[in-house]
Amino acid sequence: FYFQDDLDLLLDSPSSLTVNSTVHGTVKEKPGFNAGEDAAALRKAIEGIGTTEKTLIDILTQRSNAQRQLICKAYQDATGRTLCDDLEGDTHGHFEDILVALVTPPAKFDCQEFIRAIKGAGTNESILIELFASRSNHQIKAMCDAYLAETGRALIHDLKSEVSGDFEKTLLILAEGKRVESTNVDVAKAKEDAKILYEAGEKKWGTDESKFIDILCHRSVPQLRQTLVEYKSLSGKTLQESIEREMSGRLEDILVAIVKCVKSVPAYLAERLYKSMKGAGTTESTLTRIIVSRSEVDLQEIKAEYKKLFGTSLYSDIEVRSSSRQHLAGAS
Structure with missing residues (x-):
């Protein structure tokens, strides 16, 4: 998948998780607005x-x-x-x-999507994974504040009652929005983390999930990118391949999503969009959530990744389904 053989290219590319900018959005402020x-x-x-x-x-x-x-x-x-x-x-x-x-403010929209994911019988884990793996600390904090304003309860408290086990542990750490934000990369630490992950997974009979959860949820994006490079040179496999071999179920899903987002949030969301349209029946809510929530963040990049990964344009794939979303995606 994305940059599988070119992990080194990752080290210098910007990340939607750390760059707060609207440069790569498709929707801009309208000049002369009234x-x-x-x-x-x-x-x-x-x-x-x-x-x-x-x-x-x-x-x-x-x-x-x-x-x-x-x-x-x-x-x-x-x-x-x-x-x-x-x-x-x-x-x-x-x-x-x-x-x-x-017309909903972004943090409130994320908060409403979170509520939709946890209400009713059964929890929609894939929405929870997308929300917490692809949002920056700042966005997660804003979502938690909006949730408190809307419900009078702490988001983390309600999340706890919906999920369990290592999947819960991972989501709760992400929901605290405490990923390190430093842009400094400590190569020795990355080598050490890669070794810890290798010894906790591939090299061990049985997997020590807690090591994966701790490292993937806490380290900064630049630091994790370096760790992905070190892991590949140490084990000969990508970290994503190892997680897919060693784990299963929702824990595998969320850890793979974190790795994909560390590499490229736009590529991860492009894949989510593709799956939402190519399965049996379009998952309209996924389409709406991603197109609207990323329209001022990185939708231009999502479009570029979509084309690179699937060989067709996001605009034309949406065109068959919805003119209002198509306007947001922009033809360019």
């Missing part, structure tokens, strides 16, 4: 006979989330109603889901 005008146009589109979907799509996909929050305020000031409620009352299905997602 919240009042946009709110009036949306109101007209919603209150007219039959909703004018094109207006909703054009405005909500071509403003940054910060601008959309100003539109929401202007809309509420003018009508006494929330834009979110009116969109829910006036649109339906997946179109409604994506418009509501667009």
